[in-house]
Amino acid sequence: MTMAWRRFFRRAWWDDERTRELESYLELETDENIARGMTPDDARAAARRKLGNTGRIREEIYAMNTVTLLDWIGQDIRYAARVLRRNPGFTIAAVLTLALGIGGVTVIYSALRNILLDPFPYAKSDRMVNVWVVDTETGRRWSGGAMGQDELLDFWQQQTVFETVVASATDNAMMRTGTGSDIVSLSEMTPNTFPFLGVPPLKGRVFTEDDAGPGAGPVVVLDHGAWIEKFGGREDILGQVVTVADVPRTIIGVMPPRFAWQAPHMWAPLTLRRGATPPDDRRWWYQAHLKPGVTLAEASERMTAVAQRRAALHPDEYPPHLRMEVLDLRYRVVGPFSRVLYTLLAAVVLLLLIACCNVSNMLLARATTREREMTLRAALGGGRLRIMAHLLTESGLLALCGAIGGCILAWAGIRAVATILPRQGVAFEVQLRLVPEALVASLALAVFTTMIVGIVPAWNASRQDLVNGMRESGKGSGASNKHGWLRHGLVVAEVATSLVLLLGAGMLIRNFASLVSADLGVNPKGLASVAPRFEKRDEPGPALRHQYYVDAVARARAVNGVTGAAQVSNWPYGGWQMTANRPGMRAPGGAELVVTQLCDEHYLGLVRLEPLRGRTLAAADVSSAARVAVISRSLAERYFGNEDPIGQYLDLPDLARAPAYLNDSRFSIIGVVNDVRNQGPGDVPLPGVYLPTTTTLFGNTARQILVRTTGDAAAVLPALERAIRTVDPNVPVRPGSTLENDLRRRFHAQPRFSLVILTVFAGVGLTLVAVGVYGVMAYAVSRRKQEFAIRMALGATRYDVVRTVLRSGTALLGIGIIAGLGMSNISTRLVITSVIGPSGPDVRLSGIVAVAVITAVGLAACLLPALRASRTNPMTALRQD
16 A cells, blocks of 8 residues: 555656656567568567557556546646636636635624623633612612622622622722832722632732731732733732732732733732721622523522512612612623624625625636536536536635635734724723634635535536537527526625625714714813822811812812813713602603712813803802702703702702712702713713712712813823822822823724724625626626627617616616615614614615715726727627637
8 A cells, every 4th residue: 555655646757667668668679670670660660569559558557556536636726726827817806805705704703702702711701790789760770780898798698599709899099119109900809709710820829718817918919911011020029018008918929911800900808898887888899600500580580589688678778679680791891892793793794795796706707608618528528527526626726715815814804903992891801813613614605605606517517418518608698698697696696785784884984973073062172181089988088188179170270281170070971870859759751860970160161061040060069068959951851841940959869878978968959051961972961960079078989180271182181190199199190081082982982993894894895796797797798799799780889889788787786776775674773773873873865875886886897898898899799709
């Protein structure tokens, strides 16, 4: 066997060797015949007659030293490579088309898998859940989804659906080292969290129950990024002591790069204890591993029973109507972005279908032009399987080249997607990388399509009548009609799917333009803020804390380039969502959510919200912590109708609970201002309420120092941060931001990501449609060349020929557009619900533009072959076969 395979791989050498032996034999035999008295010519002829057919002898010896099947495959591959090389236009177009489809599907599915299906490097991440209390009347998470310590311990001890329960909370703190101080985020979590996550440290160790016990020294574990950024990646970091939140802590470990639980700079152990009193009653996040076999719905039902028992004992801590929600942590983190990814996956599958249709069309058209070649092969003895194998080898080689190109595009595409991927709504642990199964699935579909289309002409060539085939091949439209209906159907499918992509891209373009230009109710230009955060939740007292913010506003106003400053609990969008009622009556339609902002007397003037009725907050209101409120116009209309709200009362019962703990949650209305888009530029605003910042000064409730500048707000931030730090160097100040940058990060990043991806898909799809329509029409014109010549010889004008060709192309475009509009009824609803939202742009205008674009591109693709047909010389065309 070894010798046989050696001869197989050296069969060319063996052929040369046998040729030399045969020639040597002929020469010896010729010499002997000459010695017998023959002439040289007769001697050589006699030697040849005695030896026999040398060519046949060589063939028999060659067949003995080869494997016929492998030899045929090698011949077919070499011939297919020569054919593809001789047709570079066809080859490049087909390979690029396949590569675009394969690469696009691979990139988007990889992003979907990395972001949504497998975002975490943690153990049992598929069973990792979040738990929170929900007010069923408003659909709102109670207390923002976090829990007090007594509440969390009760749920922890009474649950029966979780294997392991952990808790954590993250806050900013001042870190002091021997070289200076810096702001860090510190996550305190129960000691069982590291075993719960199942990720070993990169250096050192993680903390255990002993590190949270009585008398244990304070320790921290560093995030990998913080180790590099804050400590320069020092190898001797273990055992170093840093002071965080006024507590000296020993660094005992460093986590690997992808570990980012709660995304802090460092983690510290936490021991939960009952009986915490305000303002020490922090709020903690509850996470758990679901027991095997327990569904999310079942877990939610059982936890709701636990919550209802606790609510009966503590009615002031819960809404009247509640349920517990247990949600998969992956969907909790990703949120609405999951729908965006699924929509983009559907779009890229459409693109792959367009690519497969285009390649199929090119292969069918090319196969029809090679009918004579296939017929000739059959006439010369080529069997059906042999001809089919030859064409399938050619199709397979084309698919292989497309697969290689798709891999290259996928490798580059995943890096391009990583650069534009929004971080809002994406887990910190996510790492974009190619998913092998996505690449395999895309390759399989592309190869399957190419091979199936490649087998059709081979099957037909092997079954056709050879005489008629030789007569008809390459002539007229009769031969071309074999695959004409299929080619036309593929073009219709391309047009329809491309229209769907174009319509989606058009809607996203208009939606993004409306987001960017949306009127927020305030002018975002020139607004910037920094946020001081006190380390200790109960120090200093309310009076000193209020004075700190007053001094901070004064320092900020003195910064060069700042025209005004104020303190507020949040940006103009966002705020503290809570229920509101008129004392003694409910809001129309039941419980009403409002967005509450805590601000000083300067804020409303700074953002240019002038009073429509009454007045805005005054310095005396803020300094005395008066129970007064300024409300938005929509709230006044909804609660008071035609009544004058000035002097009326508004009840905010949520302020009677943590962290405010007000004895009286009623506020006297002193003014009405315009509405602000407090839910973001793309959503309908909720009614707004503005209260004095001194309403509550306990706890680390957010405060920002907001300024308006004369020029570029970003250029003022460094000086602003330095000015605020001079008020009290011991108070951490988080890095500032501008309102425009925050808008781009929070509200524009995801729409821009969807817009870029879908627009690229739509552009590629439109290009493929143009190529497909042009290819079909050019092929049809070439097949009807003699027909057009006869028409023109009988008096038809060039205009008549152009009109005939355009009529055929327009029919295909029309059918494709009608089919595409039918498909768009479903796709449009998907884009609106998953990406844009109910307040998106009017679909009709986007549909008109999409139809106009694809019609223009399709007609242009038809016009080129039509003009070429109109320039046909009748005499020249009629002389041709």
